[in-house]
Amino acid sequence: MKFSVIVTLKKDVLDPQGKVVSQTLKNMGIKNLNLVRQGKFFEIDIDETDPIKAENQVRVMSEKLLSNQIIEDFKISRAK
Amino acid sequence: MKFSVIVTLKKDVLDPQGKVVSQTLKNMGIKNLNLVRQGKFFEIDIDETDPIKAENQVRVMSEKLLSNQIIEDFKISRAK
Structure with a gap:
């Protein structure tokens, strides 16, 4: 199952x-x-057929590694 | 008018x-x-009310600066 994750700086954070x-x-x-x-943009393909479980896994990855939640937001979407 | 541009490496290009x-x-x-x-992900806001002209401008930016077309593809989408 493929997902895309977009990580952006929060509104008030400077973006040099x-x-x-x-x-x-x-x-x-x-x-x-x-x-x-x-x-930043990430394309993630995981071996999981349950869409809810899969999205939860991607959320954990985004929180723990892909983004720095103090200064960044992330958005997960299911890719075709 | 706001657009988002996603730049990804072409399929056969290694992504270390x-x-x-x-x-x-x-x-x-x-x-x-x-x-x-x-x-890479870019959020672009341009001062142009005609959506076709605006998208063409974003395409030119993507081709000339945001992506390297030899190794990368880009996808433009209109943001809300």
Whole structure:
């Protein structure tokens, strides 16, 4: 069963990486850019047929390793 | 208008970062893991009301800066 996990910085946390990307895009001539924020993306495939159990497992992985919950949020979605 | 861009390595490209995450999760006791692959996530907010023009702009950014098309794919989706 495949899931995707998106980890993003919480709203009030500074995102220097996103800032650099944003500035670079502006230097490349894109003038109407409001905001760029960068995050992490994980594709996880686990050997579990029960969707609820599987999602719980992915939640545990996200909490324990993939994200730092003090500064980051994560969103799990089932992939096709 | 907000978009999210997910950049992933193409299928045949080795993903050492994903490998490390996968191995770490296994060491943490998760035994039924098949695969972890890591990618990048961008949230982009641009000042453009025409959704087609806006998406085209995001596509240009993705092609020129956010992804390396030799080894990576990207997927754009409109965010709420």
